[in-house]
Amino acid sequence: MNVELAKPFVKATTDILSMMAMVTPKAGKPYVKKGEIASGDVTGIVGFTGDMNGSISISFEKACATQIVKNMLGDDIQDILQDVKDAVGEITNMVSGQARAGLAEQGHKLQGSTPTVVIGDNHTIAHLTSSTVMAIPFSTDHGKFTIEFSFE
Numbered sequence: 001m002n003v004e005l006a007k008p009f010v011k012a013t014t015d016i017l018s019m020m021a022m023v024t025p026k027a028g029k030p031y032v033k034k035g036e037i038a039s040g041d042v043t044g045i046v047g048f049t050g051d052m053n054g055s056i057s058i059s060f061e062k063a064c065a066t067q068i069v070k071n072m073l074g075d076d077i078q079d080i081l082q083d084v085k086d087a088v089g090e091i092t093n094m095v096s097g098q099a100r101a102g103l104a105e106q107g108h109k110l111q112g113s114t115p116t117v118v119i120g121d122n123h124t125i126a127h128l129t130s131s132t133v134m135a136i137p138f139s140t141d142h143g144k145f146t147i148e149f150s151f152e
Helices: 003-021 062-073 080-105
Strands: 042-050 054-060 110-112 116-119 134-140 143-151
Touching: 003 062, 003 080, 003 134, 003 143, 042 080, 054 062, 054 080, 062 080, 062 143, 080 110, 080 116
Parallel strands: none
Antiparallel strands: 042 054, 042 110, 042 116, 054 143, 134 143
């Protein structure tokens, strides 16, 4: 897997969460993911088509997702489960959009699908490719999350 493909995802994630949720994530060491179990409790997924096909997912631990939603919405939380689902979908959409712009600078033309959000303990993520899934762990003051992506 080309390490250059990871850079737009790291930058987009840091930019979006800093701006939208006042959270400063710190990227850990990327690794090749084995298996399909999500690393978090709530996951946003976006598929890509274009000169490469693939997908990105962002899996948040419950505490991390909840704090991000509180930071984004302030005290205006009506239904925490629905608000977390909506916020994770929106964050995934924004990160994938900014990352696609970064990938376009590398010469890749991609379109993204509408985000899907999955919530639950030990849920699985099926990336739509048969190639390697790269994972980048992030830590915040409120918990962890992991970005995964795969292209073919």
